[in-house]
């Protein structure tokens with residue numbers, strides 16, 4: 001983590017030496033065809049996300065964060081450039097890239113357990129096996145008692161935990177999360193941040209996490225990216241100097257954390 | 272109490288109108304005559320079986336069977352067509368106008384054709400009911416599929432689903448509530464069409480029976496038929512509503 005305390009905002013920090021790039025954006029730009037003409041949602045962007053990095057992405061509303069994430073997910077095809085994951089060009093969605101949506105998107109015609117077991121089911125995993133796997137994941141996110149419930153019987157926070165469990169059931173290489181805690185109250189939010197952080201500590205999965213909360217971005221991110229608007233572009237890209245193991249609720253009150261948070265907020269205000 | 276109030280008001284008014292002889296009895300039958308024809312309809316009286324040679328439940332069942340067959344065919348083909356229209360754009364451009372065209376026709380308009388093609392027996396009646404019932408099913412399924420949020424599809428695709436799995440696990444279940452709406456509309460249209468369908472060779476049949484009363488001015492039987500058709504239609508709709516609550520418990524919740 002040397003160099004992480006650099007004060008200058010560097011456009012593109014060097015990754016930990018030797019770490020292979022898992023997600024690569026090569027001169028990617030994206031425009032939408034809207035009724036009033038073309039909307040330049042994402043300007044030409046280069047980005048390398050290394051294996052095991054937890055990248056958090058903040059930026060003003062409408063600056064192209066979701067667009068960036070949907071390009072990596074394969075829901076969108078970039079109008080320019082290429083998205084590569086493990087060296088292969090992304091042409092569509094894949095179970096190797098799990099997506100957690102802001103709106104929970106669980107299927108109300110399935111039980112909570114069947115929602116979590118859906119990925120394995122699509123792969124043809126047997127009933128008993130996928131049920132066991134689903135129950136383990138439900139326990140991991142603290143929903144072991146709700147396997148038989150329907151998603152609409154869960155609270156918003158529980159639905160998001162269920163969604164995370166569903167994505168983890170596929171054991172994806174990359175986690176893509178678009179404001180997963182955006183609609184939750186502050187206490188639930190901090191609780192889920194810790195839970196997600198612990199899950200990430202154990203798996204060290206590569207993650208791209210969009211949020212509106214600078215605090216959340218600095219707390220969770222091993223790398224924080226700030227985007228500016230019109231067209232969407234990266235204006236800040238650095239690694240907070242906090243060891244992953246040191247990210248406990250107490251960290252939020254430390255001067256170092258507060259100073260970092262304020263720095264990112266200042267950048268965000270300047271966009 | 273509030274639910275039977277309209278019934279009480281109607282019966283009293285009816286009785287009063289008959290009592291005061293506002294209109295001759297061939298226009299407005301005595302409630303007691305309607306009651307008698309109900310009793311007659313289920314027994315052999317003066318050497319006659321029921322009404323027009325069949326018991327009332329036989330008339331009703333004959334019509335119900337036609338409706339159920341016609342609507343079932345409409346559900347199968349309407350759902351398939353709705354799915355096809357929603358997923359194959361060129362097909363939608365070519366076919367959807369015709370579905371709308373058939374829907375806007377009063378079924379009697381094409382009944383002659385059906386009789387010429389399929390004869391006067393059950394086949395032409397079932398075709399008529401099918402044609403009346405399938406457009407609402409197809410169009411409801413079409414709008415159901417098109418109303419599915421893209422994120423719902425994206426979510427399962429990123430879980431690894433192929434096209435067929437997307438249809439099976441998301442498109443079909445997500446369309447179920449709309450399908451039920453379509454089916455209830457379809458049954459409604461089938462009921463409104465049944466009398467037309469049974470105007471020709473419609474005995475046994477509750478619509479045929481209703482139609483036959485004009486010949487001998489059997490107003491009491493006509494009113495009986497109206498009541499039976501109305502109550503049966505409401506009962507069938509309640510049954511479908513109950514089925515919907517069991518099959519689609521998430522309706523309105525997600």
Ligand SMILES: Nc1ncnc2c1ncn2[C@@H]1O[C@H](COP(=O)(O)OP(=O)(O)OP(=O)(O)O)[C@@H](O)[C@H]1O
Pocket residue numbers: 032033034039040041059060061062063064065066067068
């Ligand atoms: N499907 C679309 N069609 C046309 N324009 C779109 C579409 N989706 C997004 N845009 C436009 O692209 C720009 C970026 O949108 P995007 O959703 O990526 O922003 P965002 O940073 O995720 O915003 P938020 O923080 O509010 O979620 C916006 O100006 C938006 O109006």
Ligand SMILES: [Mg+2]
Pocket residue numbers: 065066067178
């Ligand atoms: Mg967004």
